[in-house]
Amino acid sequence: MLPNLIEYHRPTTMSGALRLLARRKVRTVPLAGGTALVPSRDPSVEAVVDLSALNLAGIQWHAQQAHLGAMTTLQTLASDEIAQRYANGLLTEAARVCATRHIRNVATVGGTLVAGDAACDLLVALLALDARVTVRIRRIRTLALDEFLNAPSAYVDGGIITRVNFPYLQIPHGAALVRIARAPSDAAIVNAAAFVVLDGGMCKQVRLALGGVAPRVIRAASVESELEGRAWDDALAARIAEQFAASLTPPSDARASSEYRREMAAVVAPRALQQAWARAQGD
Numbered sequence: 001m002l003p004n005l006i007e008y009h010r011p012t013t014m015s016g017a018l019r020l021l022a023r024r025k026v027r028t029v030p031l032a033g034g035t036a037l038v039p040s041r042d043p044s045v046e047a048v049v050d051l052s053a054l055n056l057a058g059i060q061w062h063a064q065q066a067h068l069g070a071m072t073t074l075q076t077l078a079s080d081e082i083a084q085r086y087a088n089g090l091l092t093e094a095a096r097v098c099a100t101r102h103i104r105n106v107a108t109v110g111g112t113l114v115a116g117d118a119a120c121d122l123l124v125a126l127l128a129l130d131a132r133v134t135v136r137i138r139r140i141r142t143l144a145l146d147e148f149l150n151a152p153s154a155y156v157d158g159g160i161i162t163r164v165n166f167p168y169l170q171i172p173h174g175a176a177l178v179r180i181a182r183a184p185s186d187a188a189i190v191n192a193a194a195f196v197v198l199d200g201g202m203c204k205q206v207r208l209a210l211g212g213v214a215p216r217v218i219r220a221a222s223v224e225s226e227l228e229g230r231a232w233d234d235a236l237a238a239r240i241a242e243q244f245a246a247s248l249t250p251p252s253d254a255r256a257s258s259e260y261r262r263e264m265a266a267v268v269a270p271r272a273l274q275q276a277w278a279r280a281q282g283d
Protein backbone atom coordinates (compact mmCIF):
# COMPACT_ATOMS: atom_id res chain seq x y z
CA MET A 1 0.00 0.00 0.00
CA LEU A 2 0.94 3.64 -0.28
CA PRO A 3 1.22 4.72 3.36
CA ASN A 4 0.76 8.46 2.85
CA LEU A 5 -1.94 8.41 0.17
CA ILE A 6 -4.62 11.01 0.89
CA GLU A 7 -6.29 11.62 -2.51
CA TYR A 8 -7.65 9.42 -5.31
CA HIS A 9 -8.80 11.02 -8.58
CA ARG A 10 -10.35 9.50 -11.70
CA PRO A 11 -10.53 12.32 -14.26
CA THR A 12 -12.41 11.84 -17.52
CA THR A 13 -10.40 14.37 -19.56
CA MET A 14 -6.71 14.50 -20.39
CA SER A 15 -6.52 18.20 -19.46
CA GLY A 16 -8.07 17.46 -16.06
CA ALA A 17 -5.56 14.66 -15.47
CA LEU A 18 -2.61 16.83 -16.47
CA ARG A 19 -3.80 19.66 -14.18
CA LEU A 20 -3.81 17.27 -11.23
CA LEU A 21 -0.36 15.88 -12.11
CA ALA A 22 1.09 19.41 -12.44
CA ARG A 23 0.40 20.24 -8.80
CA ARG A 24 3.59 20.76 -6.83
CA LYS A 25 2.18 20.96 -3.31
CA VAL A 26 0.69 17.46 -3.36
CA ARG A 27 2.94 14.74 -4.82
CA THR A 28 0.63 13.26 -7.45
CA VAL A 29 1.42 10.32 -9.75
CA PRO A 30 -0.46 8.37 -12.43
CA LEU A 31 -2.09 5.07 -11.46
CA ALA A 32 -2.50 2.42 -14.17
CA GLY A 33 -2.80 -1.23 -13.08
CA GLY A 34 -1.12 -0.47 -9.75
CA THR A 35 0.90 -3.73 -9.78
CA ALA A 36 4.22 -1.90 -9.43
CA LEU A 37 3.10 1.36 -7.81
CA VAL A 38 1.02 -0.06 -4.95
CA PRO A 39 3.55 -2.65 -3.69
CA SER A 40 6.32 -0.03 -3.96
CA ARG A 41 5.04 1.49 -0.65
CA ASP A 42 6.50 4.79 -1.87
CA PRO A 43 6.04 7.14 1.13
CA SER A 44 6.32 10.27 -1.03
CA VAL A 45 3.09 9.60 -2.98
CA GLU A 46 0.18 11.66 -1.61
CA ALA A 47 -2.29 11.48 -4.52
CA VAL A 48 -2.93 9.18 -7.47
CA VAL A 49 -4.60 9.94 -10.79
CA ASP A 50 -6.34 6.82 -12.07
CA LEU A 51 -5.93 6.84 -15.87
CA SER A 52 -8.68 4.31 -16.56
CA ALA A 53 -11.33 6.82 -17.74
CA LEU A 54 -9.07 8.55 -20.30
CA ASN A 55 -9.72 6.21 -23.20
CA LEU A 56 -6.06 5.17 -23.51
CA ALA A 57 -6.62 1.43 -23.92
CA GLY A 58 -6.63 -0.45 -27.21
CA ILE A 59 -4.46 -1.66 -30.07
CA GLN A 60 -4.65 -0.24 -33.59
CA TRP A 61 -2.97 -1.70 -36.66
CA HIS A 62 -2.63 0.84 -39.46
CA ALA A 63 -1.05 0.31 -42.88
CA GLN A 64 2.53 0.85 -41.66
CA GLN A 65 2.32 1.53 -37.94
CA ALA A 66 0.88 -0.18 -34.89
CA HIS A 67 -0.32 1.79 -31.87
CA LEU A 68 -0.60 0.36 -28.37
CA GLY A 69 -2.61 2.56 -26.04
CA ALA A 70 -0.76 3.09 -22.76
CA MET A 71 -3.63 1.58 -20.74
CA THR A 72 -3.76 -1.60 -22.83
CA THR A 73 -3.36 -4.50 -20.43
CA LEU A 74 -0.68 -7.13 -20.98
CA GLN A 75 -3.46 -9.72 -21.31
CA THR A 76 -5.18 -7.73 -24.09
CA LEU A 77 -1.85 -7.59 -25.89
CA ALA A 78 -1.19 -11.30 -25.37
CA SER A 79 -4.64 -12.11 -26.83
CA ASP A 80 -4.52 -9.76 -29.82
CA GLU A 81 -4.93 -11.77 -33.02
CA ILE A 82 -2.80 -9.56 -35.26
CA ALA A 83 -0.05 -9.33 -32.64
CA GLN A 84 -0.09 -13.12 -32.44
CA ARG A 85 0.77 -13.25 -36.16
CA TYR A 86 3.02 -10.22 -36.58
CA ALA A 87 6.79 -10.72 -36.10
CA ASN A 88 6.27 -14.39 -35.22
CA GLY A 89 4.14 -13.37 -32.25
CA LEU A 90 7.12 -11.68 -30.55
CA LEU A 91 4.99 -9.19 -28.62
CA THR A 92 2.31 -11.62 -27.52
CA GLU A 93 4.89 -14.12 -26.32
CA ALA A 94 6.74 -11.36 -24.43
CA ALA A 95 3.52 -10.08 -22.82
CA ARG A 96 2.54 -13.63 -21.84
CA VAL A 97 5.84 -14.60 -20.20
CA CYS A 98 6.24 -11.19 -18.55
CA ALA A 99 3.80 -11.91 -15.73
CA THR A 100 1.15 -14.33 -14.51
CA ARG A 101 -2.45 -14.10 -15.77
CA HIS A 102 -3.65 -12.24 -12.66
CA ILE A 103 -0.99 -9.57 -13.10
CA ARG A 104 -1.49 -9.44 -16.90
CA ASN A 105 -5.20 -8.71 -16.43
CA VAL A 106 -4.42 -5.37 -14.76
CA ALA A 107 -0.81 -4.43 -15.59
CA THR A 108 -0.56 -2.05 -18.55
CA VAL A 109 1.87 -1.23 -21.32
CA GLY A 110 2.46 2.31 -19.95
CA GLY A 111 3.10 1.10 -16.41
CA THR A 112 5.56 -1.51 -17.70
CA LEU A 113 7.56 1.20 -19.48
CA VAL A 114 7.85 3.38 -16.37
CA ALA A 115 8.58 0.44 -14.06
CA GLY A 116 11.45 -0.29 -16.49
CA ASP A 117 12.40 -3.72 -15.12
CA ALA A 118 15.95 -4.55 -16.28
CA ALA A 119 14.97 -7.96 -17.65
CA CYS A 120 11.40 -7.22 -18.75
CA ASP A 121 10.52 -9.44 -21.74
CA LEU A 122 8.04 -6.90 -23.11
CA LEU A 123 10.61 -4.09 -23.05
CA VAL A 124 13.19 -6.27 -24.80
CA ALA A 125 10.62 -7.12 -27.49
CA LEU A 126 9.50 -3.51 -27.95
CA LEU A 127 13.14 -2.37 -28.26
CA ALA A 128 13.73 -4.95 -30.98
CA LEU A 129 10.65 -3.63 -32.82
CA ASP A 130 11.99 -0.05 -32.77
CA ALA A 131 9.17 1.19 -30.56
CA ARG A 132 8.59 4.86 -29.84
CA VAL A 133 6.84 6.35 -26.83
CA THR A 134 4.42 9.28 -26.85
CA VAL A 135 4.30 11.34 -23.66
CA ARG A 136 1.91 14.20 -23.02
CA ILE A 137 2.90 16.91 -20.56
CA ARG A 138 2.33 20.49 -21.69
CA ARG A 139 2.97 19.38 -25.26
CA ILE A 140 3.05 16.04 -26.99
CA ARG A 141 6.49 14.47 -27.32
CA THR A 142 7.41 11.24 -29.10
CA LEU A 143 10.81 9.66 -28.47
CA ALA A 144 12.55 6.36 -29.12
CA LEU A 145 11.98 3.77 -26.40
CA ASP A 146 15.76 3.36 -26.17
CA GLU A 147 16.10 7.03 -25.17
CA PHE A 148 13.05 6.92 -22.89
CA LEU A 149 14.52 4.01 -20.90
CA ASN A 150 17.53 6.14 -19.91
CA ALA A 151 15.30 7.98 -17.43
CA PRO A 152 11.61 6.91 -17.57
CA SER A 153 10.58 8.84 -14.46
CA ALA A 154 12.20 12.05 -15.70
CA TYR A 155 10.48 11.83 -19.09
CA VAL A 156 7.02 11.32 -17.56
CA ASP A 157 7.40 13.72 -14.64
CA GLY A 158 4.07 15.58 -14.46
CA GLY A 159 2.83 13.86 -17.62
CA ILE A 160 1.19 10.78 -19.06
CA ILE A 161 2.35 8.20 -21.58
CA THR A 162 -0.48 8.01 -24.08
CA ARG A 163 0.76 5.33 -26.45
CA VAL A 164 3.61 3.23 -27.85
CA ASN A 165 3.98 2.77 -31.58
CA PHE A 166 6.21 0.67 -33.81
CA PRO A 167 6.54 -0.02 -37.54
CA TYR A 168 4.11 -2.64 -38.86
CA LEU A 169 6.18 -4.00 -41.75
CA GLN A 170 4.68 -5.82 -44.72
CA ILE A 171 8.04 -7.12 -46.01
CA PRO A 172 9.79 -10.42 -45.13
CA HIS A 173 11.02 -10.43 -41.56
CA GLY A 174 11.54 -12.77 -38.65
CA ALA A 175 11.66 -12.35 -34.88
CA ALA A 176 12.51 -14.39 -31.80
CA LEU A 177 12.58 -14.08 -28.02
CA VAL A 178 14.99 -16.31 -26.10
CA ARG A 179 15.03 -16.24 -22.31
CA ILE A 180 16.69 -17.98 -19.41
CA ALA A 181 14.75 -18.25 -16.18
CA ARG A 182 14.94 -20.53 -13.15
CA ALA A 183 11.67 -22.14 -14.31
CA PRO A 184 9.72 -21.33 -17.50
CA SER A 185 7.08 -19.25 -15.69
CA ASP A 186 9.64 -17.29 -13.64
CA ALA A 187 10.86 -13.79 -14.46
CA ALA A 188 13.74 -13.87 -16.93
CA ILE A 189 17.30 -13.77 -15.59
CA VAL A 190 18.69 -12.95 -19.03
CA ASN A 191 16.73 -12.53 -22.25
CA ALA A 192 17.23 -11.44 -25.85
CA ALA A 193 14.87 -10.41 -28.63
CA ALA A 194 15.91 -10.21 -32.28
CA PHE A 195 14.14 -8.81 -35.31
CA VAL A 196 15.59 -9.32 -38.80
CA VAL A 197 14.34 -7.83 -42.09
CA LEU A 198 15.38 -9.55 -45.32
CA ASP A 199 16.18 -8.08 -48.70
CA GLY A 200 16.83 -11.05 -50.98
CA GLY A 201 19.52 -13.01 -49.19
CA MET A 202 20.77 -9.86 -47.48
CA CYS A 203 20.15 -8.59 -44.02
CA LYS A 204 18.43 -5.25 -44.53
CA GLN A 205 17.75 -4.48 -40.88
CA VAL A 206 18.81 -6.19 -37.66
CA ARG A 207 17.65 -5.38 -34.15
CA LEU A 208 18.96 -7.14 -31.07
CA ALA A 209 17.94 -6.23 -27.53
CA LEU A 210 19.02 -7.83 -24.27
CA GLY A 211 17.69 -7.81 -20.72
CA GLY A 212 19.25 -8.76 -17.39
CA VAL A 213 22.74 -7.66 -18.41
CA ALA A 214 22.70 -3.99 -17.37
CA PRO A 215 20.66 -1.68 -15.10
CA ARG A 216 18.08 -1.41 -17.92
CA VAL A 217 17.29 -3.38 -21.07
CA ILE A 218 19.73 -2.47 -23.83
CA ARG A 219 20.13 -2.59 -27.59
CA ALA A 220 23.21 -4.23 -29.08
CA ALA A 221 23.78 -1.46 -31.63
CA SER A 222 27.29 -2.62 -32.59
CA VAL A 223 25.99 -6.11 -33.45
CA GLU A 224 23.18 -4.62 -35.51
CA SER A 225 25.43 -2.36 -37.57
CA GLU A 226 27.99 -5.13 -38.19
CA LEU A 227 25.33 -7.47 -39.60
CA GLU A 228 23.23 -5.02 -41.60
CA GLY A 229 23.84 -4.91 -45.32
CA ARG A 230 25.61 -8.30 -45.38
CA ALA A 231 24.62 -11.72 -46.60
CA TRP A 232 23.56 -13.74 -43.57
CA ASP A 233 26.23 -15.97 -42.06
CA ASP A 234 25.13 -17.94 -39.01
CA ALA A 235 28.67 -18.40 -37.67
CA LEU A 236 29.55 -14.72 -38.14
CA ALA A 237 26.35 -13.58 -36.40
CA ALA A 238 27.07 -15.90 -33.48
CA ARG A 239 30.68 -14.67 -33.21
CA ILE A 240 29.71 -10.98 -33.25
CA ALA A 241 26.95 -11.54 -30.69
CA GLU A 242 29.30 -13.51 -28.42
CA GLN A 243 31.94 -10.75 -28.64
CA PHE A 244 29.30 -8.22 -27.64
CA ALA A 245 28.23 -10.36 -24.68
CA ALA A 246 31.84 -10.70 -23.54
CA SER A 247 32.13 -6.89 -23.35
CA LEU A 248 29.22 -6.59 -20.89
CA THR A 249 29.55 -6.04 -17.14
CA PRO A 250 26.13 -7.13 -15.83
CA PRO A 251 25.15 -6.45 -12.22
CA SER A 252 25.13 -9.34 -9.73
CA ASP A 253 22.15 -9.96 -7.50
CA ALA A 254 20.47 -12.72 -5.50
CA ARG A 255 19.21 -14.37 -8.69
CA ALA A 256 22.45 -14.54 -10.69
CA SER A 257 26.07 -13.42 -10.63
CA SER A 258 27.53 -11.01 -13.14
CA GLU A 259 29.61 -13.83 -14.65
CA TYR A 260 26.57 -16.08 -15.11
CA ARG A 261 24.60 -13.31 -16.78
CA ARG A 262 27.50 -12.58 -19.17
CA GLU A 263 27.83 -16.28 -20.06
CA MET A 264 24.09 -16.55 -20.67
CA ALA A 265 24.05 -13.39 -22.79
CA ALA A 266 26.51 -15.16 -25.08
CA VAL A 267 23.97 -17.99 -25.39
CA VAL A 268 20.69 -16.09 -25.81
CA ALA A 269 21.94 -13.35 -28.17
CA PRO A 270 23.20 -15.62 -30.99
CA ARG A 271 20.25 -17.95 -30.51
CA ALA A 272 17.72 -15.12 -30.89
CA LEU A 273 19.46 -13.85 -34.02
CA GLN A 274 19.67 -17.31 -35.60
CA GLN A 275 16.01 -18.08 -34.84
CA ALA A 276 14.87 -14.71 -36.20
CA TRP A 277 16.84 -15.27 -39.41
CA ALA A 278 15.50 -18.80 -39.87
CA ARG A 279 11.93 -17.56 -39.34
CA ALA A 280 12.45 -14.70 -41.79
CA GLN A 281 13.25 -17.33 -44.39
CA GLY A 282 10.11 -19.24 -43.50
CA ASP A 283 11.93 -22.17 -41.82
Ligand SMILES: Cc1cc2nc3c(=O)[nH]c(=O)nc-3n(C[C@H](O)[C@H](O)[C@H](O)COP(=O)(O)OP(=O)(O)OC[C@H]3O[C@@H](n4cnc5c(N)ncnc54)[C@H](O)[C@@H]3O)c2cc1C
Nearest residue numbers: 032033034035036037107108110111112114115117120161
Ligand atom coordinates in the same frame (compact mmCIF):
# COMPACT_ATOMS: atom_id res chain seq x y z
C1 LIG B 1 3.66 -10.52 -8.43
C2 LIG B 1 4.27 -9.56 -9.42
C3 LIG B 1 5.06 -10.06 -10.43
C4 LIG B 1 5.64 -9.20 -11.36
N1 LIG B 1 6.42 -9.73 -12.35
C5 LIG B 1 7.00 -8.91 -13.25
C6 LIG B 1 7.81 -9.42 -14.30
O1 LIG B 1 8.02 -10.63 -14.40
N2 LIG B 1 8.39 -8.57 -15.18
C7 LIG B 1 8.16 -7.22 -15.10
O2 LIG B 1 8.67 -6.49 -15.92
N3 LIG B 1 7.40 -6.69 -14.12
C8 LIG B 1 6.82 -7.50 -13.20
N4 LIG B 1 6.06 -6.96 -12.19
C9 LIG B 1 5.99 -5.49 -12.06
C10 LIG B 1 4.75 -4.87 -12.67
O3 LIG B 1 3.65 -5.74 -12.66
C11 LIG B 1 4.95 -4.44 -14.09
O4 LIG B 1 6.03 -3.59 -14.24
C12 LIG B 1 3.66 -3.78 -14.60
O5 LIG B 1 3.61 -4.00 -15.94
C13 LIG B 1 3.42 -2.36 -14.20
O6 LIG B 1 2.24 -1.90 -14.87
P1 LIG B 1 1.01 -1.24 -14.11
O7 LIG B 1 0.00 -0.87 -15.15
O8 LIG B 1 0.52 -2.10 -12.99
O9 LIG B 1 1.70 0.08 -13.55
P2 LIG B 1 1.48 0.91 -12.17
O10 LIG B 1 1.90 0.07 -11.01
O11 LIG B 1 0.09 1.46 -12.15
O12 LIG B 1 2.50 2.06 -12.43
C14 LIG B 1 3.90 1.85 -12.46
C15 LIG B 1 4.58 3.21 -12.61
O13 LIG B 1 4.26 3.76 -13.88
C16 LIG B 1 3.60 5.02 -13.73
N5 LIG B 1 2.62 5.02 -14.83
C17 LIG B 1 1.75 4.04 -15.12
N6 LIG B 1 1.10 4.31 -16.27
C18 LIG B 1 1.57 5.50 -16.69
C19 LIG B 1 1.29 6.31 -17.83
N7 LIG B 1 0.41 5.95 -18.79
N8 LIG B 1 1.95 7.48 -17.96
C20 LIG B 1 2.86 7.85 -17.03
N9 LIG B 1 3.18 7.12 -15.95
C21 LIG B 1 2.53 5.96 -15.79
C22 LIG B 1 3.04 5.03 -12.33
O14 LIG B 1 2.90 6.34 -11.82
C23 LIG B 1 4.11 4.24 -11.59
O15 LIG B 1 5.21 5.07 -11.30
C24 LIG B 1 5.44 -7.80 -11.26
C25 LIG B 1 4.62 -7.31 -10.24
C26 LIG B 1 4.04 -8.17 -9.32
C27 LIG B 1 3.15 -7.60 -8.24
